[in-house]
Amino acid sequence: MRRMTARPANAHQARLLKLLRDGGPNSRAQLGDQVDLSRSKLAVEVDRLLETGLVVADGLAASRGGRRSHNVRLNPQLRFLGVDIGATSVDVAVTNAELEILGHLNQPLDVREGPVAVFEQVLSMAAKLRATGLAEGFDGAGIGVPGPVRFPEGVPVAPPIMPGWDGFPVREALSQELGCPVMVDNDVNLMAMGEQHAGVARSVADFLCVKIGTGIGCGIVVGGHVYRGTTGSAGDIGHIQAVPDGRPCACGNRGCLEAHFSGAALARDAVEAAQQGLSPELAVRLEAHGALTAVDVAAAAAAGDATCLDLIREGGTRTGQVIAALVSFFNPGLVVIGGGVTGLGHTLLAAIRTQVYRQSLPLATGNLPIVLGELGPTAGVIGAARLISDHLFSPA
Amino acid sequence: MRRMTARPANAHQARLLKLLRDGGPNSRAQLGDQVDLSRSKLAVEVDRLLETGLVVADGLAASRGGRRSHNVRLNPQLRFLGVDIGATSVDVAVTNAELEILGHLNQPLDVREGPVAVFEQVLSMAAKLRATGLAEGFDGAGIGVPGPVRFPEGVPVAPPIMPGWDGFPVREALSQELGCPVMVDNDVNLMAMGEQHAGVARSVADFLCVKIGTGIGCGIVVGGHVYRGTTGSAGDIGHIQAVPDGRPCACGNRGCLEAHFSGAALARDAVEAAQQGLSPELAVRLEAHGALTAVDVAAAAAAGDATCLDLIREGGTRTGQVIAALVSFFNPGLVVIGGGVTGLGHTLLAAIRTQVYRQSLPLATGNLPIVLGELGPTAGVIGAARLISDHLFSPA
DNA sequence: CGCTCTTTGTCCTGCGAGTGGAAGAAGTCT
DNA sequence: AGACTTCTTCCACTCGCAGGACAAAGAGCG
Numbered sequence: 001m002r003r004m005t006a007r008p009a010n011a012h013q014a015r016l017l018k019l020l021r022d023g024g025p026n027s028r029a030q031l032g033d034q035v036d037l038s039r040s041k042l043a044v045e046v047d048r049l050l051e052t053g054l055v056v057a058d059g060l061a062a063s064r065g066g067r068r069s070h071n072v073r074l075n076p077q078l079r080f081l082g083v084d085i086g087a088t089s090v091d092v093a094v095t096n097a098e099l100e101i102l103g104h105l106n107q108p109l110d111v112r113e114g115p116v117a118v119f120e121q122v123l124s125m126a127a128k129l130r131a132t133g134l135a136e137g138f139d140g141a142g143i144g145v146p147g148p149v150r151f152p153e154g155v156p157v158a159p160p161i162m163p164g165w166d167g168f169p170v171r172e173a174l175s176q177e178l179g180c181p182v183m184v185d186n187d188v189n190l191m192a193m194g195e196q197h198a199g200v201a202r203s204v205a206d207f208l209c210v211k212i213g214t215g216i217g218c219g220i221v222v223g224g225h226v227y228r229g230t231t232g233s234a235g236d237i238g239h240i241q242a243v244p245d246g247r248p249c250a251c252g253n254r255g256c257l258e259a260h261f262s263g264a265a266l267a268r269d270a271v272e273a274a275q276q277g278l279s280p281e282l283a284v285r286l287e288a289h290g291a292l293t294a295v296d297v298a299a300a301a302a303a304g305d306a307t308c309l310d311l312i313r314e315g316g317t318r319t320g321q322v323i324a325a326l327v328s329f330f331n332p333g334l335v336v337i338g339g340g341v342t343g344l345g346h347t348l349l350a351a352i353r354t355q356v357y358r359q360s361l362p363l364a365t366g367n368l369p370i371v372l373g374e375l376g377p378t379a380g381v382i383g384a385a386r387l388i389s390d391h392l393f394s395p396a
Numbered sequence: 397m398r399r400m401t402a403r404p405a406n407a408h409q410a411r412l413l414k415l416l417r418d419g420g421p422n423s424r425a426q427l428g429d430q431v432d433l434s435r436s437k438l439a440v441e442v443d444r445l446l447e448t449g450l451v452v453a454d455g456l457a458a459s460r461g462g463r464r465s466h467n468v469r470l471n472p473q474l475r476f477l478g479v480d481i482g483a484t485s486v487d488v489a490v491t492n493a494e495l496e497i498l499g500h501l502n503q504p505l506d507v508r509e510g511p512v513a514v515f516e517q518v519l520s521m522a523a524k525l526r527a528t529g530l531a532e533g534f535d536g537a538g539i540g541v542p543g544p545v546r547f548p549e550g551v552p553v554a555p556p557i558m559p560g561w562d563g564f565p566v567r568e569a570l571s572q573e574l575g576c577p578v579m580v581d582n583d584v585n586l587m588a589m590g591e592q593h594a595g596v597a598r599s600v601a602d603f604l605c606v607k608i609g610t611g612i613g614c615g616i617v618v619g620g621h622v623y624r625g626t627t628g629s630a631g632d633i634g635h636i637q638a639v640p641d642g643r644p645c646a647c648g649n650r651g652c653l654e655a656h657f658s659g660a661a662l663a664r665d666a667v668e669a670a671q672q673g674l675s676p677e678l679a680v681r682l683e684a685h686g687a688l689t690a691v692d693v694a695a696a697a698a699a700g701d702a703t704c705l706d707l708i709r710e711g712g713t714r715t716g717q718v719i720a721a722l723v724s725f726f727n728p729g730l731v732v733i734g735g736g737v738t739g740l741g742h743t744l745l746a747a748i749r750t751q752v753y754r755q756s757l758p759l760a761t762g763n764l765p766i767v768l769g770e771l772g773p774t775a776g777v778i779g780a781a782r783l784i785s786d787h788l789f790s791p792a
Numbered sequence: 793c794g795c796t797c798t799t800t801g802t803c804c805t806g807c808g809a810g811t812g813g814a815a816g817a818a819g820t821c822t
Numbered sequence: 823a824g825a826c827t828t829c830t831t832c833c834a835c836t837c838g839c840a841g842g843a844c845a846a847a848g849a850g851c852g
Contacts, residue, residue, distance in 0.1 A: 063848060064799065066800065067846065067849095068800080157759060227602075230727050231763070233759045236727070240720075241720070241721070253755060330616075361556075361635055363544055425828080435829090435831090436810070436812080437811080440809090462826085
């Protein structure tokens with residue numbers, strides 16, 4: 001199949017495409033109810049979309065008491081590639097134009113191996129997905145990297161945990177390889193977009209999405225749009241000071257949130273606890289695997305290990321302190337907690353909530369839900385697909 | 397003169413009005429260069445604005461090498477009232493439609509005396525300004541109050557330092573009294589709008605405006621628009637914890653920024669220092685006035701008083717810690733420091749800068765100016781005028 | 793099975809906004 | 823005085839689009 005290259009010609013078409021993306025197949029009449037256009041105008045624009053091939057007819061809808069309407073939907077052959085590069089693993093997924101995941105692969109991979117190695121991996125995963133017949137090619141790709149990005153150019157800038165990537169033309173390179181448009185963003189922003197599109201943050205205009213993985217970051221959504229800051233580093237909350245004169249951090253300061261609570265910090269604390277004999281559970285696991293991760297801590301905590309519960313609670317409290325400050329400042333309508341560490345579940349959430357509700361003003365917390373993300377590891381790739389679809393479904 | 401009641405009929409007219417407000421008198425040709433409309437269309441819209449009386453002819457412009465063009469400008473008889481209610485004083489100013497201050501009054505007044513007393517004062521100040529012949533009436537008024545506001549309704553909500561105001565229909569009441577449209581906002585947001593319109597923040601899309609007065613607040617501007625949060629309490633940073641287990645605060649927590657540094661905290665610290673004999677300078681002033689304020693501390697510091705310099709530096713450091721966190725989170729293009737305490741000047745600014753540059757990541761601080769506001773006490777009233785003009789110069 | 797009512801889709805006409813050319817008005821410069 | 827610029831108005835023509843009329847397709851009912 002030839003890949004689609006068409007773009008909407010005007011704002012009306014863009015609007016219609018997004019409605020079809022978010023609402024699935026729709027009749028002309030239903031579309032008409034949502035867009036405030038005259039029937040004639042609507043018909044013209046839909047016809048033009050049909051001509052481009054972005055939209056196809058999709059049979060008849062059920063009758064609503066009169067003549068049945070002809071459904072239209074986004075071309076079911078459209079394919080987006082969503083790539084979520086984490087610090088220690090890579091997710092690649094294929095979606096249709098409605099951003100439903102058709103296939104999803106996950107591979108452990110250290111981002112510090114550099115862009116060339118990572119790209120090789122990503123491309124081979126994409127090829128594998130394509131080989132299953134899910135896609136013959138891609139109409140667009142979104143990709144998230146664990147660090148700040150100069151968004152318009154799609155280039156990482158001064159990423160602390162992925163030094164080899166600074167200035168690497170991710171967008172350009174991937175676009176070349178895949179032969180389709182590509183957009184690049186911070187992984188945390190993509191998670192926020194994912195939860196906004198298909199998760200807990202549907203219909204919330206202003207919210208924060210805190211991702212606790214190897215590091216800690218925060219996606220900021222203002223008025224339904226991701227806010228990236230002046231240089232693309234907005235939401236970089238891992239190096240906010242959580243403990244005065246606390247632990248030394250890789251960034252050169254002391255007491256950074258990330259140094260006290262994150263996947264990396266938790267693993268280190270767990271090993272320490274195991275070695276000091278504070279937690280038999282962890283000691284057993286350390287013996288077995290030779291290393292510990294947040295998963296081990298979660299399992300031990302679930303088994304009732306007091307040390308692990310304390311670790312989680314303390315981390316949650318630290319995180320809660322920082323979030324409390326951000327809530328006072330930003331007054332969001334929702335706070336989503338996500339990332340690898342969410343396996344720690346409700347112990348963590350409870351600690352965070354306690355701290356936020358205690359430290360922020362009632363007006364800001366009064367009706368503020370603090371919840372775990374709904375999509376887990378798929379949030380990032382869905383967000384990536386959403387990113388590129390937003391781009392492609394905007395007037396050129 | 398009959399007050400203007402017209403509003404722009406469409407987005408083009410709104411655009412033109414804002415250009416005339418921000419750029420002063422302009423020829424049709426110059427306007428044409430800025431708005432991407434055909435000459436004919438432009439002429440039609442300008443004519444309509446002339447008909448409404450919002451815009452008037454203003455003589456001939458200088459020649460640019462050919463026929464001289466006819467200037468147009470906003471009606472010079474338009475008057476806006478800007479009101480800035482602080483915790484301990486009230487500012488009232490009259491501006492023309494270009495937001496130039498024609499008259500400005502300031503009166504000490506405790507906001508806790510309640511809305512009725514404050515309104516009486518504000519109205520009498522407005523009457524006094526009118527009596528000087530500056531205005532025969534007002535076409536709109538903007539008003540800022542020192543606490544959170546439910547913006548669409550113009551009603552203060554749960555304001556900590558002005559308890560009697562909770563739910564008081566400020567917008568409604570003032571609109572009745574003045575007989576013109578009124579908009580209400582947080583005083584800090586108005587300061588941000590003021591600095592954006594006529595101060596240091598011109599041409600910056602994303603910035604923070606930290607106001608240190610009796611309390612501490614922060615105006616947030618995203619993409620050129622003030623961000624107010626879900627419940628209108630965004631920017632309420634005075635109760636972010638700056639010192640773990642620090643001083644008790646009126647809000648019930650401990651260690652709030654406001655409890656450690658603000659006009660009120662500084663006054664208290666100064667009195668304490670004077671009484672303990674740590675600062676002869678302050679002791680003299682306390683003797684003379686029976687009380688101390690930030691002004692006394694500033695004067696003593698300027699005279700080289702070590703205790704006062706320490707007070708300022710410590711406060712700046714605390715503030716800088718909080719701002720550093722916000723900078724990491726928000727990645728602004730500019731941070732403006734304003735409010736009554738800015739009399740402390742560069743000692744304060746230096747302390748804040750040191751702390752921010754030390755604690756935030758280089759990517760966020762790399763090109764981040766941290767500066768004092770340019771407008772001083774007029775920022776609020778200019779912002780207030782800007783608020784109402786933005787409202788009136790938008791399609792109805 | 794035929795009739796009526798409802799919903800959907802298409803066609804068509806008329807209105808009105810807006811573009812861009814052309815001419816006229818007003819100035820500058822040589 | 824004449825040539826060239828710049829600004830403004832006028833006007834004819836185009837094009838988008840709203841909204842009514844009509845046709846198509848189905849549901850419900852007797």
